[in-house]
Amino acid sequence: MRIAVIGGGSSYTPELIKGLLDISSDVEIDEVIFYDINEEKQKIVVDFVKRLVKDRFKVLISDSFESAVVDAKYVIFQFRPGGLKGREKDESIPLKYGLIGQETTGVGGFSAALRAFPVVEEYIEIVRKVSSATIINFTNPSGHITEFVRNYLSYEKFIGLCNVPINFIREIAEMFSVNLNDVFLKYYGLNHLSFIEKVYVRGKDVTEKVFENLKLRLSNIPAEDFPTWFYDSVRLLVNPYLRYYLMEKKMFKKITSHELRSREVMKIEEQLLEKYKTAAEIPEELSKRGGSMYSTAAAHLIRDLEKDEGRIHIVNTKNNGSITNLPDDYVLEVPSYVRSGRVHTLSQGEGDLFALSFVHALKMYERLTIEAYLRRSKKLALKALLSHPLGPDVEDAKDLLEEILEVNSEFVKLE
Incomplete structure (x- = not known):
């Protein structure tokens, strides 16, 4: 089995390889091939990876995306269009307009999506021509990109992961x-906008025990955490990224x-x-980079797609x-049953209306942003920004959009 890693120069890569080493006794990995536009950075990372892997499987570098994905059974997207400099702009530009600067939510996520699309x-069209690979995506904003690929590019074997x-x-x-x-x-x-309504351990509903435990832990509440009355009222466990919307x-x-x-x-x-x-x-410094358990999520998914x-x-x-x-x-972030090399969503019944109010609003924003990209339309881009709960008001929207488009002109142009 060949696995292609796109964004091989990422400092996360050694953690991913550790995950693949962990599953290599369960599934046969013949080679892992890396591709990154930053060749210097990739060489440093892959040379280190070779020392980690030793002779457990082949470690290769490709000089093109196409040659990396040919014959690959799995392709992992972990690239960052624009690099960390792009992320810096995503975070800093919104602050000038009194808006939260964050790489996946609000204005930061908007500009990151426009660079990624x-x-x-391009990559999906190449995979479609030369491979039948399952693509596992970590590239941010992961859920938004999965919406783009599944509903607009119609590539079915694409799974977003967080x-x-x-x-x-x-x-x-x-x-x-x-x-x-x-x-x-x-x-x-949605990715970075998710909710937990029920918790089961060995088939037993332990939701109330979890809430009671949560109350004990919140006796000394950090400034950025939700107070106990919030959980008493909402009765949902929420993704940490909800802090940006509710605080x-x-x-x-x-x-x-x-x-x-x-x-x-x-x-x-x-x-x-x-x-x-x-x-x-x-x-040890890798733990400060963020993304804990990222490798486990990716490697275990590959293992279970293979072992069925x-x-x-x-x-x-x-x-x-x-x-x-x-x-x-x-496209939602939901529990799915892995069978026959595919993921099949599990029926969970109705969702809570509080949670769904966010899901609907952000899904419409996602789709407006995708339409703006596909039609190369500034008008639709403005509608997308104005629709986002963390977006600009009417007075700032046009100036903000122009600044975003100017710094990202290498990737996208809207008219």
Whole structure:
């Protein structure tokens, strides 16, 4: 089996390889091939990867996307169009307009999506011609890109993945001293905008115990966390990214009082790349990079797609009846049954109206942004920005859009 990793120069790559090494005793991996437009960075990372892998499977570098994905059974997208400099602009530009600067939500996610769409569109067309690979996507904004590929490019074997769901499951498993596979969540929403309505451990509903445990832990509430009355009223566990929507003023203040996360990550990445040049083991600094359990989510999904044992994973895919009061074609982040090399969403009944109010609003924003890209339309782009709960008001929208388009002109042009 050949696995292609697109964005091989990412400082996350060694963690991904650790995950693939972990499953290599369960599934046969013949070779992992890397492709990245930053050849210098990729060489440092892949040389380190070779020391980690030793002779467990072949580690190769491709000089083109097409040659990387030919004959690949799985393709992992983990590239960042525009690099960390692009992320820095995504975070800094909104702040000038009094808006939250964050790489996947609001204005930051909007500009990141516009940069990603043309690259993803090109890559999907190449995969369609030369391969029948299943694509696992981590490129942000992951859910928005999955909506683009599944509903607009019609490539069905495309699965969006995030580390947030598996970290939720791990936390619950630790709380009840059980294995990850013993936990099932009634989980739904969008990537970075998800909700947990019910928690089951070994088939038993333990939701109330989880809420009681949460109250105990919140006795000393950090500034950015939700108070106990919120959980008493809403009765949903929420994705940490909901802080940006429900604590907008507080989160804006926090962001503006600290160094931009992109600049912190640039420093961490510089340190990691230096260590990768000589390291024999994964450096401790990688834990500061973020994305914990990312490799586990990707590797375990590949393992279970191959072994066909009917495991459940929370992924970004079409709703297809998982939440009955949402349209079937919405790409959602939901539990899915892995069988016959595919993911099949599990029926969870109706979703909570509080949660669905966010899902509908953000889904319309996602689709307006995609339409703006496909039609190269500034008017639709303005509608998308104005529709987003974290977007600009009418006075700033046009100036903000022009600035975003100017700094991202290498990737996209709208008229």
